[in-house]
Amino acid sequence: MAANHHTPDNDIAEGKKIYHDRCKVCHGDHGDGKTFAANALYPSPKNFTAKESKEELTRERMIRSVTKGRPKTAMMPWENVLTEQEISSVVSYIRQELMRVQEPQINTDERR
Numbered sequence: 001m002a003a004n005h006h007t008p009d010n011d012i013a014e015g016k017k018i019y020h021d022r023c024k025v026c027h028g029d030h031g032d033g034k035t036f037a038a039n040a041l042y043p044s045p046k047n048f049t050a051k052e053s054k055e056e057l058t059r060e061r062m063i064r065s066v067t068k069g070r071p072k073t074a075m076m077p078w079e080n081v082l083t084e085q086e087i088s089s090v091v092s093y094i095r096q097e098l099m100r101v102q103e104p105q106i107n108t109d110e111r112r
């Protein structure tokens with residue numbers, strides 16, 4: 001692909017592919033963490049779609065957690081597996097398509 005910059009749509013498509021290849025096994029098709037693998041994990045993956053997750057998980061925090069992993073959990077660091085761009089894309093996919101948060105966050109929009 002000769003694209004000289006990433007459009008948001010490209011990012012989402014790339015992020016979706018990465019999610020389905022690498023994250024879905026634990027986090028689930030819909031990001032709700034209801035997977036077979038999750039049954040065996042403690043702590044188990046968060047339900048990304050829950051209201052608390054939307055409040056707790058900022059984009060910055062998600063990028064950091066995916067990059068560095070979460071100590072003492074099954075959430076491994078991905079910094080040696082995915083590029084920064086790929087991590088950004090997969091986080092965008094989760095936020096936009098699974099968590100359905102509005103980006104950039106516009107405080108006047110109270111819809112859920």
Ligand code: HEC
Pocket residue numbers: 018019022023024025026027037041043044045046057061062063065066070073074075076078090091
């Ligand atoms: C082996 C299972 C597994 C895989 C594969 C996995 N995760 Fe996780 N993930 C977890 C678990 C378990 C947690 C909960 C960790 C915690 O409670 O801190 C988690 C937490 C997270 C969080 C929230 C971290 C926070 O700050 O609270 C994000 C974001 C996330 N994962 C993204 C991803 C992405 C993106 C991928 C694919 C590149 C991925 N995960 C792959 C198991 C997995």
